[in-house]
Amino acid sequence: HMASVVSICNRALAQLGAKLITSLEDSSTEAKVMKATFDDARDAVLREAMPLCATFRASLAQTTAPAFEWATAYQLPTDPYCLAVTKLNEASDKSRWTVEGRQLSTAKIKYIGRVTDTGQLDPLIVTALAARLAAESCFAITQNRALTGDMWNLADSALDKAMTADGLEKGSETIEANTFAQARA
Numbered sequence: 001h002m003a004s005v006v007s008i009c010n011r012a013l014a015q016l017g018a019k020l021i022t023s024l025e026d027s028s029t030e031a032k033v034m035k036a037t038f039d040d041a042r043d044a045v046l047r048e049a050m051p052l053c054a055t056f057r058a059s060l061a062q063t064t065a066p067a068f069e070w071a072t073a074y075q076l077p078t079d080p081y082c083l084a085v086t087k088l089n090e091a092s093d094k095s096r097w098t099v100e101g102r103q104l105s106t107a108k109i110k111y112i113g114r115v116t117d118t119g120q121l122d123p124l125i126v127t128a129l130a131a132r133l134a135a136e137s138c139f140a141i142t143q144n145r146a147l148t149g150d151m152w153n154l155a156d157s158a159l160d161k162a163m164t165a166d167g168l169e170k171g172s173e174t175i176e177a178n179t180f181a182q183a184r185a
């Protein structure tokens with residue numbers, strides 16, 4: 001079945017042994033904590049994992065260039081909102097592009113966008129998001145520091161699994177990136 005915001009929140013709450021919710025608008029502490037935590041946790045997981053299910057391409061609109069260094073500037077996408085730039089189409093020299101604020105020094109990009117329709121998320125990203133929500137909300141809901149540490153370990157593990165599975169589907173792009181990372185290690 002497709003994951004909804006409430007079902008993802010309930011996965012997190014179940015991991016904590018907490019009361020489940022029917023809506024983010026419930027008056028319970030659990031619903032209030034989930035409502036306060038969800039959007040930032042989703043964005044953090046998408047930015048960290050950089051999954052294919054949140055990858056978009058865009059040709060950017062030129063905007064006013066900054067006071068110095070750049071001859072041109074381009075506005076980062078807002079629909080969906082750009083969380084991270086992953087690749088540039090025309091930049092053969094990767095060191096020559098920069099993101100500053102909400103502007104970029106080149107025009108055609110591949111990027112990670114804010115996916116608000118949770119039904120479009122890969123199941124492993126949903127699992128990573130639920131684990132992240134459990135970790136971020138654990139102390140507020142349980143007041144248990146030891147459990148909070150356990151939940152962060154679970155969140156890190158779930159994120160690693162999502163990134164590994166996603167990496168297998170990216171093909172040669174990932175192999176080049178891994179080779180580069182190993183060469184620098």
